[in-house]
Amino acid sequence: MSFTYVDFFSSMTKVDYIDGSKTLKFTTKMNTNHISDAIxxxxxxxxxxxxxxxxxxxxxxxxxxxxxxxxxxxxSQVSGETVWVYFETGGVSDISTLRIKTPYF
Structure with missing residues (x-):
């Protein structure tokens, strides 16, 4: 048997809809080492x-x-091994589908 080391990269995104301003607010959690290596x-x-x-x-x-x-x-906010990234988009009045494309590190 042989084993190889493979990096595992993940992120998590939370989306909040603000009805009054018709805005989607995104909070993405990423690993600090992964994002710092990428940039x-x-x-x-x-x-x-x-x-x-x-x-x-x-x-x-x-x-x-x-x-x-x-x-x-x-x-954005660095908190130890996590980087919290915040972004938004406006002018959203009706949502049938939502797709978020994020990179692979």
Whole structure:
């Protein structure tokens, strides 16, 4: 028998709909090491959030009812082994289907 080491990457995204503003707010939980390796920057440096923003804008897509929506990065927070990433999209009045495309690291 032989075994090989394989990295396992995962993320989790929570979506909240704000009826008053017709906005979808996304909270994505990612592993700190995985995202810092992907964007090639230490999470403890001042430029980390700017690089996370670029990464989200270039690699995340949201489709509502099959139509692509523009997302707005609203922030990130490093908490030990987890990075919380926040973004949103507005102008959403009726949702039949929702698809979120996130990258594989």
């Amino acid at each position: 090639k920057i230490n999470p403890n440096t001042a430029g980390f959030e700017a690089e996370v923003k670029k990464y989200v804008n270039n690699n995340f897509d949201v489709y509502v009812n099959g139509v692509p929506k523009t997302i707005t990065f609203t922030g």
